[in-house]
Amino acid sequence: MSDQSQDNPYRIFPRNLTAHAAEIVRGNPVNTRPESGVDNSHPGLEFDQRMMSRAFFPGLVFDFQYGIGAKLVEIRPEVFTHPYDLEAKDVPADSEDAKKALWLWYIGGRFGGNPDKHVLKDLYGRDGYNVVRAVTDLEDDTIVVVFGKQPDELDMPSAKVWLRRFLDPKRLIDGFKDSLFGADDGLELGGILRDDDGEVQIGVLVGPRAKYLNEEGVIDPDLVAAGELTQSLCSPWQWDFADCGCYYWAGSKPDIVKPPQEESGPDIPETLCPSDDQMNQQSLNFQRDRSKPVPDKPATTPEAWHENEMSQPDMVQHWETLPFVLDERETSVYRPTVLPDIDDAWDREKVREELAVVATAEHALCVEYLYAMYSLKAPPIPAQRRYGQSPLELPRDLAEADEESRIFAASHEIFMIAVEEMRHLRWANEALMLLGGEPTMDRAEVIGRQPTQQQLPFKLAPLTRKQLDDFISVEKSSPFFAEPEPTSLDGIYTHMQVSIQKRPQDYPEPGLQEKLLQLIKLIIDEGVSHYERFCRVRRALDDIDEADYLAVTTEPRRATEEHYAVLQDLADAYYDTLLRGVGLTLLQGNASRGVLLEQARRSMYNLHDTAYRLARGGYGVLFTLPQWLIVGRTPDGAPLPFDPEGTKDALRQTEALAKPAEAPLAKLEQSTDPETRKAMEQHRSTLDEMVAGIRRILS
């Protein structure tokens, strides 16, 4: 069966499965398969795979729960690959006494970190967890295992001779690399040293690491007996289900979930924004005590999260009251969503046309959001948004934050949304190019299609409540994707998506349909998240006067002061450079797209800084569309794509990248204000890096 996702409806990847594990047994639900089991066994849920590791050397069984390493607890001579001089009774009967026990000293072999090199790992005295780690990392190859009494307990004069002879690490490793038994210099590998009473003091065994599975892919019954895979799990199992302190069992034990559908409101609220309850949909602790009221907000600290959880005794008694969780929602029955059908699935050509439309809309939204974000009276967001560099200390509960913090959080959220819109511009263009279209960097005049009330003209405006509500409307999911001529942006995307799903014959190229569906679905999903986050922004600014949170209160206007006018020219120049950078990146295709994007971002950093400088004067960025983009439209209003040859040539003239910024930058570098001059040095440096970087990539 192919591994390809679309041809692989069962999500089975035979290359990644052991013998016979890829076979589908008729009638078996997928949750009976090992793919549904959790491997990070601490101790695990279905079984503890570390129990296999106990027998990493066939014939020896170790336990790992000790602070000084692993103890030999059993010898099974019947599974030795070589007749070692060891019997089951050689495990000391009183090995509960650590001094009488036999402990793992060394493992020699190849390990995953450096699989070409043989090393000897000193494991005695190291916590048992470290031994587990080392054993897990062993490669499937010949290994050396050395075990013995605690070194302080060795009481034999000959032990030292033995130690010198056998346990020189270099000789040991070199020796066993050369041969299994008997080496060139006569070093005899493998052996057991006993005291006068016949008790084992030291053992050195050489042999193959356990295969773990037999030839038919079954965990070797000779290695791991019945009962051993689950013996380290909790008794009763429900206790650990509640007791486990950390989260690592997504599929088996969900963490944070949505309430049952009957307790939720409609997926698309009738009001502009959902109610507070509906906003906090996925906020419930799956393990909560359902007899107690749920908190207003989900916890962010472990103490609060674990408060009011089912206790261990509760879980033992009531585990079957737990619901199942599908698509993050509690339920006991899964019912697939039935999509409304559409009668007029768009063909490939139409999809391509619509992609060009939505790409320009994404460009427009990005710029609208940026203008709005820069209009806020908030400290600058660090350009590269590294966490921990926020200029404000924010309380965990934004509702308790002061106005300044809430404005800052709002501005940051809008900035992230704007950046995501830029990604949507890119993805829409990438999808367009996958269909053989030419990318477009144009900017829509209308978000969506004319002429209904669901469309909004492109407008740069400060983040007034009206503008924010308009943003929310644009991003709100359309319930009407089944309409024949969708007009909202979301409606266009959803109609496009359903069309591609319904017409696979239009996308015969291998993997093409899947790539398109992934990209468009990602844009749709991020749009949903933009809607929710704008609603949260609205809530954060709800009780703050516009005059108190806006630094820029007008739509774009030309600055009257020269300093700010030059800054506006500079901002426009960076906008130009950014669009050139993105356009050039798209034209390069897969070859170097990612690398170029990193360079293009540098112009964004400069634009960012310039916008904040303008806001201090109460001005916004003009976001003047560069001349080279104003190439006109087709008679029905569709944007013209790049002139393929002309624009490519123009874009490849990399000196043009920095040219628009030259004049305004030069003026500001002569500013009488030292802070401005210093900032422009940084701008110059960033711009130079960008141009040099792009030239280097293209050369």
Next chain:
Amino acid sequence: MLKRIWLVQPMAFARVGGSSTPLRNYYWSTPDLSPHGSGRTRVVAAESLEVAEDGTVSAVPPPENGEIVFKDDEGIRPACPFFELHGEWDGGSGPITHDVLARNGLSLADVTWDVHQANHKAFHLTGAEGDKIESRIQVAGNDHAIKRLEGTPPAGADNPILLDGKHILQGRVQVTRPTEDFPGLRLRFYAPPGHAFAPSNFWDRLDEDPSILRDPGEWVLAKALGHFFGRDWSDFDIPDERLIVNPDSPWPKFGLLQFDDLPEKLVDLLPHLGEAKAVSSAADQSELLRTVAGPTADVGNLPPGLFAYTVGPNAVQDGLGMVDDMSDGIITCHIRGVGKAYARVAVSPPHFAPDRRQPVSLADGLADRVMRGDVRSPDWTADPERWEATRASVNDLLERAYETAGLANIDVWNNWFIEENSTDAKDPDSTVTPEQAAAMLWNTDNVPSVEDLPLTAIGRRRHRRNTATEFFDDLARENPDLIEQWIRTPGEPKHLYDKRMPAVMRGADRYPFHITRRQYDEMKAWAAKLNADAKAAQSDGANSDEND
């Protein structure tokens, strides 16, 4: 001639549940990329098989509405896997059927199924033979009745864990009857209901629990520890018919950290107070217990304390002697004159989020143990078909990461491990300060967001983007060291939690969780080829420009 036989699935989980109706069949399918779909793996109802009392198998088509019932009025529907016998014979291979047997001079009477289940959880901690609970049954190939797996202690064992005459139902099995429609040889394992059992003196035991008595006068130390470790049993109930554990067996008397030993242990601990301090966070309770117990103490399991307990009257963790009907076992099918085929079954809890998959599953772990080197070969990505298979595998891993992240309160776990990091850094041998250790994770006080769970929201969005192959390809081309920088290297010695992926999850060795070596090396092979191809395309493009 029938040469060899084997069973599929080689390993299956039988998931417990109280309903008398087995869970119907379903499978995982491609992500729901419909406009308002989840964007994640879908579950799809599939054809189920039913087995009548006489062993006859019939097919049940999936419901027309695609519905899958996981829980009904009786309880959770148990997953009851089938095991099919397959083989290889002269000139062919495939399912063993009645006809295949006949062609080889055999019949169902020559087939024997052996099922051996065992619960060694108590035995593993006490070492007492009588604490094992095992069932074993042999069923002839022509015996199609349902058989019970009644788990009991070994015959003749001292102080057996169950009262005389009592057993624990560890499941049931049924050998199906081959028919024209279903000619194959099959065995079905019916999971038990998932019950817990307790000693016959259980209520007396709870009466001794100081945290319930609330009598600090007599149990001062226990009370203090009860506050830290104790659990509230005051509302607990269990049916009398499940009070069948023998109170005189070793298991109900098992405990960790006996109070009598504590003074000496605490004295031994004095020179190591720094180490104890380093495991004093809420996340480190089990490590604190190990530290107090001492480095040579046998705490039984990693982590220790995996049993129902009270604090006191004798130990910090006084086991209550509870057991369950879980087990793991070996199914053997023997054909006379041919040989044996094996499979393993693990009785497991339900899979409560059926549409979610693990980033590292037990299947991945097994592949890493036995097939790790495959992905290192240059052939792994050598031709277009294998390259696409590698891409699909990497994409699948990213989807599983998204599925996992989508159900996590990442904010909580981030703060959980911040506390563990900063406490661990108090170890005398630590090379970082607690503040530096805390700073290795996200400081959510500095994540400016309007979301209630900022880190969770950001983490989910990032994981979501990664599942789009175009996006992740670009990311890897943008940063050729993406894998090394952002994916935790398996087996590295760093034990503090940081931002690399998988983030804020614990591994089997108590280190930060990592994907397997095999998964990691495959990702690296994928990234290397992606970037090599990008470089080659770039220079082709440059050459083409020169030639224009």
